[in-house]
Amino acid sequence: MNTDLKSKILAQGMNPDTVDQQIQYFKTGFPFLKITAPATPGNGIKVLTETELAHFTQNYSEKASKIDVVKFVPASGAASRMFKDLFTFLEGDGDLSKSAFVQKFISNLPKFAFYTDLDNSLKSKGSSIQTCLEAGHYQKLIQELLSEEGLGYGNLPKGLLRFHAYPGENRTPAHEHLVEGLQYGIGKDNTVRIHFTVSPEHESKFKEEVTKIIPELKSASGVEFEVTYSLQKKSTDTIAVTMENEPFEEEDGSLLFRPAGHGALLENLNDIKADLIFIKNIDNVVPDRLKAPTKSYKMAIAGLLLEVQEKVFDAIRGLDSGIDKDSVGIAIQVYNDALGGKIPTQISSGSLEEVGSFLKEKLNRPIRVCGMVKNTGEPGGGPFWIEEKDGSLSLQILETAQIDLNDPNSKLHFQASTHFNPVDLVCGTKDYQGNSFDLMKFRDMQTGFITEKSKSGRDLKALELPGLWNGAMAGWNTLFVEVPLITFNPVKTVNDLLRDEHQG
Structure with missing residues (x-):
């Protein structure tokens, strides 16, 4: 990197080494991920029976009041594409x-x-x-x-548009998320904690909207609300380049940096300190008459996470006490049965010490349970089994761009996929000792995206960081659960609000 370019990068408050790596990504591209199979019911996607649904819902109900629960809502995008x-x-x-x-x-x-x-x-x-x-x-x-x-x-932003009509009031998505928080997000201290990621120009309007809503909700429910906000960090912006992979310069000679997609919000998520974090997009809300399935399944996937997390923590503590036949046997059972992990042959045939070390490293990670809906043709990422570098298999949410559709096997796996990701996640981001994981350490930087855009009539290439629920969580332990289609009601165009799911 020449001195002039480096000084321009520093002048704009960015890290030259990071920018240099970004330019290399433009030149080399990102590798496709090696799919071994789509995640389907019975093979990576858990379909809850009525008994299990009731059990996990009850488990969450019993524990929620003792833990810090936060609902994390990405809400920074403008609604311009809706119109x-x-x-x-x-x-x-x-x-x-x-x-x-x-x-x-x-x-x-x-x-x-x-x-x-x-x-x-x-x-x-x-x-x-x-x-x-x-x-x-x-x-x-x-x-x-x-x-x-x-x-x-x-x-x-979408969060501040009137989505749903009720007798006497018309609610925004921000309002609906607060109401929804009362249904499954009441944690310690009888408090609903919600965190919105917003853009700087809309922060004051968000606060104004929420401040108007809370007193009435608090009065009617007797529940406290704690609403916080964060901005997508400027430091996560990525450099844009020309079609020849040279830094894109503005007319005044400055370099063009662009927001790096929802993957940039990993830093915001990393700042949230809670025992349980729900993640749901701002536009995926429904009127009160349709909220029951969302409440039921949100509580169930949270209850499942807490149950599995407890087993994982016990297994790690057992390995901490000593790696022997019993502790390793329990850890194998948790990894295979509770998490659906698959130990590679070269590890399972190794010594007890090698297997124990492998399992502790695999178990001691953030955990997420992701709701998956049946694929009805909506665009979005899908659930797949991926072969990792160490030979183990893991569950990942992939975007189409990460799949080599010119490879016959990958194409067959892609076509056999039955479900897709509606951004319905619950996350456990603390370890077995109660410390928050550094989520940045579990991101796979080889899973970014390159897109073509234009600025001032000139073509350019833009770089998106690994998506928040894609490569940004590649190193997490993941469980997929089928959730009803009625829990997924995004609003991509203004006319989507005419669908029955958004009518009062």
Whole structure:
């Protein structure tokens, strides 16, 4: 790295060694992961019986009040992609017949929870939704919804949009997450603890929204709330390069650094000190009438984690006391049966000491239980068995980009996959002595992503860090549990709010 480039990197507050490694990733690319099989029911995905569901739910209910529970909600992204079709319509000639998407949006306006806010905003300017519709002023109406001069939905984060209509109130996803927290997130001190990752420009609006909601929820439930926030750290941004893998320079000569995807939030997660951490995306919420399955399965996967974690801790303590036939035998049973791990032949045929050391290293890791839903064609990562460098097999959530679809075996495994990841996780990030793991040590940096973007009319390549629930958790112990499809209701476009799952 030349001196000029190094000084520019330092001037922008970044680490030259880290940036140099990022540039090397652009040049070499990332290796595909070696899939040995898709995780399916009976082979990596646990399908709970009614008895098990009740057992694990009860286990969590009995323990939740004694532990620190935090709900971690990534909420920093802007909602602009939700309104892509509406923005396109604004740039056109206002002919409604040219867009079936906008036709559907306009004809169903009264069904949106933001209808009253939009109407009031127009009325404050001497208009209304009705007068706009009668005059065919569809662009004016949409402009009022999206622009800063109106409701500003085009630049707000999803967490602050009105998603669900109720008698007397219209809730945002931030509001729904607080309500949901009351259902399964009450931990020690009778407190619901929720952590939102937000962008700097939206932090004050998030705090304003949450501050308005909490007093009523607290009064109705008798439960305390502790809501915290963090920003995606600037230090996690990655350098952008030209199509020739040279650092991309702005017009003023500065280097372009870009946010590195949700994998950058690993540092935020690493700062959370709790016994149990739920992770769920901001837009995956439903009205109260549909919350029961979410509550049931969230409690069940948490109860499963706590039960398995207890077995793991006991096994490690046994190995600590002495590696002998009994302690190793128990550790093997926990690794194989409770975690679904598979010990490589070269290890299992070794000495008792070698097997014990291998097991202690494998067991003493963060643990996560991930809900998986049946694949209905939604885009997203899927659950697979992966062969590790040491020959052991582990469960991982992979994105399509990490799979070599030109390899016949990998393609067959990919096509045989039955489930995908709805971002429904519960995590145990403390070790058997009660110390928090350094989560950065369990990330596989060889699992990043390279994408093509553009800036100021010039093509560029961008680097995303290993995804938060992908390579960022590659070294964790992982369990997959099938959860009902009704627990997964993301909102990718504004018209998704018209689906029955988002209607009151």
